[in-house]
Amino acid sequence: KQHKFWETQPVGQYKDAGDSTLPEGPIEPPTPLSEVKQEPYNLPAAYEWTTCDMDSEETCDEVYLLLKNNYVEDDENMFRFNYSKEFLTWALCVPGYYKSWHIGVRAKGSKKLVAFITGIPARIRVNDNVVKMAEINFLCVHKKLRSKRLAPVMIKEVTRRVHLENIWQAAYTAGVVLPTPVATCQYWHRSLNPKKLIDVGFSRLGARMTMSRTIKLYKLPESTVTSGFRRMELRDVPAVTRLLRNYLGQFVVAPDFDENDVEHWLLPHEDVVDSYLVESPENHEITDFCSFYTLPSSILGNQSYSTLKAAYSYYNVATKTPLTQLMNDALIVAKQKDFDVFNALDVMHNEGFLKDLKFGPGDGQLHYYLYNYRIRNAMKPSELGLVLL
Ligand SMILES: COc1cccc(CC(=N)NC(=O)c2cccnc2OC2CCNCC2)c1
Numbered sequence: 001k002q003h004k005f006w007e008t009q010p011v012g013q014y015k016d017a018g019d020s021t022l023p024e025g026p027i028e029p030p031t032p033l034s035e036v037k038q039e040p041y042n043l044p045a046a047y048e049w050t051t052c053d054m055d056s057e058e059t060c061d062e063v064y065l066l067l068k069n070n071y072v073e074d075d076e077n078m079f080r081f082n083y084s085k086e087f088l089t090w091a092l093c094v095p096g097y098y099k100s101w102h103i104g105v106r107a108k109g110s111k112k113l114v115a116f117i118t119g120i121p122a123r124i125r126v127n128d129n130v131v132k133m134a135e136i137n138f139l140c141v142h143k144k145l146r147s148k149r150l151a152p153v154m155i156k157e158v159t160r161r162v163h164l165e166n167i168w169q170a171a172y173t174a175g176v177v178l179p180t181p182v183a184t185c186q187y188w189h190r191s192l193n194p195k196k197l198i199d200v201g202f203s204r205l206g207a208r209m210t211m212s213r214t215i216k217l218y219k220l221p222e223s224t225v226t227s228g229f230r231r232m233e234l235r236d237v238p239a240v241t242r243l244l245r246n247y248l249g250q251f252v253v254a255p256d257f258d259e260n261d262v263e264h265w266l267l268p269h270e271d272v273v274d275s276y277l278v279e280s281p282e283n284h285e286i287t288d289f290c291s292f293y294t295l296p297s298s299i300l301g302n303q304s305y306s307t308l309k310a311a312y313s314y315y316n317v318a319t320k321t322p323l324t325q326l327m328n329d330a331l332i333v334a335k336q337k338d339f340d341v342f343n344a345l346d347v348m349h350n351e352g353f354l355k356d357l358k359f360g361p362g363d364g365q366l367h368y369y370l371y372n373y374r375i376r377n378a379m380k381p382s383e384l385g386l387v388l389l
Pocket residue numbers: 072073074075079080081173175187188295297308310312343344345362364366388389
């Protein structure tokens with residue numbers, strides 16, 4: 001039963017593990033567009049496909065509520081991601097996006113939205129090859145429709161619609177192990193509001209630790225320490241693009257951002273994404289950059305709190321300021337903005353600051369996958385330069 005579906009897909013298969021004679025690159029060649037299935041896959045009779053227009057307030061609301069009530073929970077089912085409507089519009093209406101890749105499933109009678117899956121176009125470099133890919137995300141099936149085997153048909157349908165746009169590769173992440181991860185990352189958390197985190201059960205009071213001692217342990221300065229540290233502005237896009245492209249060039253897998261991408265993904269957008277940079281006071285050169293995105297979680301079954309305000313480390317570049325000092329300034333502004341916790345994966349150079357800045361290891365892993373693209377060896381997290389939302 002294990003992975004009956006994934007064994008039919010062009011992804012690294014367990015039986016090929018360790019066979020380093022297999023070449024790096026696409027597993028299957030593109031299909032002539034005329035041979036791509038023209039009509040949607042069949043759903044169970046009671047359901048129908050729908051395209052979700054995220055520009056429509058009403059549809060965006062439906063998507064928001066479906067995810068708020070049915071999307072990913074932590075291993076102990078204490079928290080559930082609660083992506084905001086603003087965030088979802090930002091994450092899905094990206095430069096060059098296809099509305100047809102924002103796919104919903106409705107119950108025919110009630111017209112209720114019961115499932116969702118999305119793709120967005122991205123240029124991803126793998127070693128020396130820039131590949132047009134779809135980034136797949138937000139796969140969600142209503143809790144009441146689980147184990148109806150809807151996920152495989154939704155994955156096939158988004159794949160079909162991506163193929164229709166002549167794109168043959170994809171990237172996605174999951175908390176579960178599927179055939180076959182290209183990288184397996186550990187996530188880490190830095191307490192900003194330890195009292196709330198302990199009250200809601202996200203963190204536990206350390207052995208031989210009092211609450212006041214714990215609050216003191218995680219206390220941060222009121223203001224940032226790096227001179228020239230300021231929010232990113234539109235005029236900074238060219239310099240930040242140069243800085244980011246140079247930095248990301250060292251990783252095996254990373255986005256191939258241009259100025260248009262940087263403007264969309266990294267310009268500050270309230271309650272969605274925050275980005276800061278260091279402008280040298282002497283020559284006004286931009287030498288460093290840090291960013292984090294806003295992803296709150298609903299707190300399931302707590303009397304005093306309903307929402308965990310979490311910041312997620314996004315892209316960070318340090319060329320003059322020590323990365324640890326730069327990230328400490330990111331923690332300081334996140335605390336100023338009333339975040340409860342700052343999360344990070346051990347990707348890129350993050351491992352270098354996690355322990356020093358008092359991050360604790362999370363209780364799970366995030367696995368990265370490529371669809372129809374083989375890489376000879378799985379990456380260490382430090383070789384991965386891609387952060388998905
Ligand atoms: C605290 O509330 C949670 C609500 C749901 C799940 C989890 C645990 C979890 N699965 N965390 C992550 O996947 C994670 C931890 C650190 C950084 N990025 C992450 O995931 C991102 C990237 C993948 N898509 C979801 C958001 C926590």
